[in-house]
Every structure is written in C-alpha cells, then in structure tokens.
Amino acid sequence: MEFKTLANVNIEELLAVFNHSFSDYIVPFHLTKEVLVSKIETEKLDMNLSVGAFEGGKLVSFILQAEKLEKGQKIIYNGGTGVVPESRGKGLVRKMYDFIIPILKERNADILLLEVIEGNAAAIRAYENLGFKIVRRLLCFKGDINSTAENTKITIKEMKDIQWEELRSFWDIEPSWQGAVYVLDPMPENFKTLGAYTDGNLVGYIIYSPVTRKIYQIAVHKDYRKQGIGAVLFTAIADGQPIAINNVDDASKETAVFLDKKAGLQNWLSQFEMKRSI
CATH class of the missing domain: 3.40.630.30 (Gcn5-related N-acetyltransferase (GNAT))
Structure with missing residues (x-):
C-alpha cells in the first residue's frame, strides 16, 4: 500500500x-x-x-x-x-x-475539521479514536418551498457588490465550510445573492445556487425579524423545484423552526462537526 x-x-x-x-x-x-x-x-x-x-x-x-x-x-x-x-x-x-x-x-x-452523519456511529467512533471531538450539531433541510409570502414594504433585488462585514452583522451562527465567506468570496459564477430592502436599507439576504438548488446563507437583520422577511426571500427563489440548505447550526432554534414551519422544508439529516488540533 x-x-x-x-x-x-x-x-x-x-x-x-x-x-x-x-x-x-x-x-x-x-x-x-x-x-x-x-x-x-x-x-x-x-x-x-x-x-x-x-x-x-x-x-x-x-x-x-x-x-x-x-x-x-x-x-x-x-x-x-x-x-x-x-x-x-x-x-x-x-x-x-x-x-x-x-x-x-x-x-x-492548526486544526483539522470535518463533518460526519449523526447516525454513522462507526465513523464517529473512528474519528474520536483519531482525536476528533464533536463541537456542534448541524441540521440539513430539503423539500419544496411552500412560502407565498408577500410584503409590500420589502423590495427584493439581486446583490452584485457583497459587503461581507455588513452581512456578518446579521448572523447569529457561524456558517459551516460550504457557506463560509472563504468559500463564497469571490462568489462562484452560478451563485446568486438576493437582498431584501426596506426604505433603501438592506434588512435580509439569501445566497443560493439556482443550478444545484442549494442555499448557502440566509440571514435577517436582528432589528427586522419576525416581519416575514425570510419568508419573502424564500418566495423569491421558489420555482417549483425542491431546494436544500445544509449544515444549519442547531443552536439557532429560531432558524430551524423557520425552515420547518414557514419555508416548509424537512430536517431529513443531521451531522456532527468534529475538530482536532494538529
């Protein structure tokens, strides 16, 4: 070998x-x-x-x-x-x-990082034997968007000039590798970013791939939550095809409830993020 x-x-x-x-x-x-x-x-x-x-x-x-x-x-x-x-x-x-x-x-x-399916006990045990430790649980969702939300105060526009520091200020949780700024900057050609604006101010956004039907980031400004902005963003990308959003930190219960109850997606799989020092 x-x-x-x-x-x-x-x-x-x-x-x-x-x-x-x-x-x-x-x-x-x-x-x-x-x-x-x-x-x-x-x-x-x-x-x-x-x-x-x-x-x-x-x-x-x-x-x-x-x-x-x-x-x-x-x-x-x-x-x-x-x-x-x-x-x-x-x-x-x-x-x-x-x-x-x-x-x-x-x-x-400095650090080794990986994800493993929660139900894969043999793999989890093998990685633990290699010195990895579970650091957080990640939820994967998929399904058909059932949101038909409208909000006349919200304007949806495609964003071309991405200001990451502003977008980061909307976050409660850190994205996993696939949705990390490092991976998304510069933005891959087949990805789109839609911004939600009210009175000219950005109050929410979504980054997704129309080709693979995957969402990589979605966030709403902390001062504008529970106003249907996330639902409007989901409605904007709905085209009758299933969509997926992977590795949502389950520490954000609010996000999980939104994806399930408002967007209509199902938590079909969960993973553990594991790390070890080199």
Missing part, C-alpha cells in the same frame, strides 16, 4: 473511486463528473493537500481537503473521506492521516 497526495490523480479515477466508496454509504449517492468538479471548485478543495491510498498503483481510498486561514488559525477541512468496500478494515483512514499530518504541520496548520 502506498500513500501520496492526489496531485497527479485524474478526475475520472477520483470520480470512480468516490462513487464506489459511497455506493453503500448510510446515505448512498452518485456524483457526475460535472458535480465532482463543481464540488472541488466551490469547496476550494486542494489536491496537493488531499491524500490517497494506492494498492497496485490504483486509488482505493482518499481524503479530500481544503485550507483556510481564520482568526489566526490555519484550518484544514475534510471535504470527503472514502474507502472502496474491498479495502475496508485495513485502517486506511488512520494511515492516510498519518501520512498527511506531517505535511500539514510543515504548512503550520
């Missing part, structure tokens, strides 16, 4: 191993080449920081990773770990981390 970065692995090989690894996952899914390329680009995954296990020269396991600097700390995010069924039980995840951590230390990385 050989361990090395994924710098020289072509996308077709990675796609085949990715899909084979997740074919019997707790939530099975299958990616197209276009979706995998989009995931790598939008999550800013770096193949030079990602690691694979190779048997007979063939990729059989991987950890996809990205890096960001936040509040003086260099964080390494795990955007996906997979092991093909035939190679499980060999401790490959631990061995891949054993290989890549010295490289990350040379880059002065």
Whole structure:
C-alpha cells in the first residue's frame, strides 16, 4: 500500500473511486463528473493537500481537503473521506492521516475539521479514536418551498457588490465550510445573492445556487425579524423545484423552526462537526 497526495490523480479515477466508496454509504449517492468538479471548485478543495491510498498503483481510498486561514488559525477541512468496500478494515483512514499530518504541520496548520452523519456511529467512533471531538450539531433541510409570502414594504433585488462585514452583522451562527465567506468570496459564477430592502436599507439576504438548488446563507437583520422577511426571500427563489440548505447550526432554534414551519422544508439529516488540533 502506498500513500501520496492526489496531485497527479485524474478526475475520472477520483470520480470512480468516490462513487464506489459511497455506493453503500448510510446515505448512498452518485456524483457526475460535472458535480465532482463543481464540488472541488466551490469547496476550494486542494489536491496537493488531499491524500490517497494506492494498492497496485490504483486509488482505493482518499481524503479530500481544503485550507483556510481564520482568526489566526490555519484550518484544514475534510471535504470527503472514502474507502472502496474491498479495502475496508485495513485502517486506511488512520494511515492516510498519518501520512498527511506531517505535511500539514510543515504548512503550520492548526486544526483539522470535518463533518460526519449523526447516525454513522462507526465513523464517529473512528474519528474520536483519531482525536476528533464533536463541537456542534448541524441540521440539513430539503423539500419544496411552500412560502407565498408577500410584503409590500420589502423590495427584493439581486446583490452584485457583497459587503461581507455588513452581512456578518446579521448572523447569529457561524456558517459551516460550504457557506463560509472563504468559500463564497469571490462568489462562484452560478451563485446568486438576493437582498431584501426596506426604505433603501438592506434588512435580509439569501445566497443560493439556482443550478444545484442549494442555499448557502440566509440571514435577517436582528432589528427586522419576525416581519416575514425570510419568508419573502424564500418566495423569491421558489420555482417549483425542491431546494436544500445544509449544515444549519442547531443552536439557532429560531432558524430551524423557520425552515420547518414557514419555508416548509424537512430536517431529513443531521451531522456532527468534529475538530482536532494538529
């Protein structure tokens, strides 16, 4: 077994191993080449920081990773770990981390970060054995938007000039990796940001992808809540197709209730965010 970065692995090989690894996952899914390329680009995954296990020269396991600097700390995010069924039980995840951590230390990385499905007890236990600890619970929602809210005092306009400091002031909770400012700035081409305005003032916004039907951020100014602004924003992106919003911190009970009761989405999955120091 050989361990090395994924710098020289072509996308077709990675796609085949990715899909084979997740074919019997707790939530099975299958990616197209276009979706995998989009995931790598939008999550800013770096193949030079990602690691694979190779048997007979063939990729059989991987950890996809990205890096960001936040509040003086260099964080390494795990955007996906997979092991093909035939190679499980060999401790490959631990061995891949054993290989890549010295490289990350040379880059002065501080924190390893990942998400794991709440019901995946074996994976949670494995990551805990590697030194990871659960730091928060994240809720995933999906479904058809049932909001038909109207508010004549609110104007919805597309935002082109994103002022992140202003948007941050609307937050109660920190977005997970996929919705982080680091990932969204500069804004990916197929993402849109809609602002809700009253008397010319921005009072709420939503960032989403019309292509993937995913919401990455939604927030309302603290002084303008419970006035139907969030519902109006959801109505603005409703087009009869299902939509998803992943990894909502469950510390924000207000957000969860809104997504369930007002927007009509279902909390179909929950994850744990886990961290460890390097």
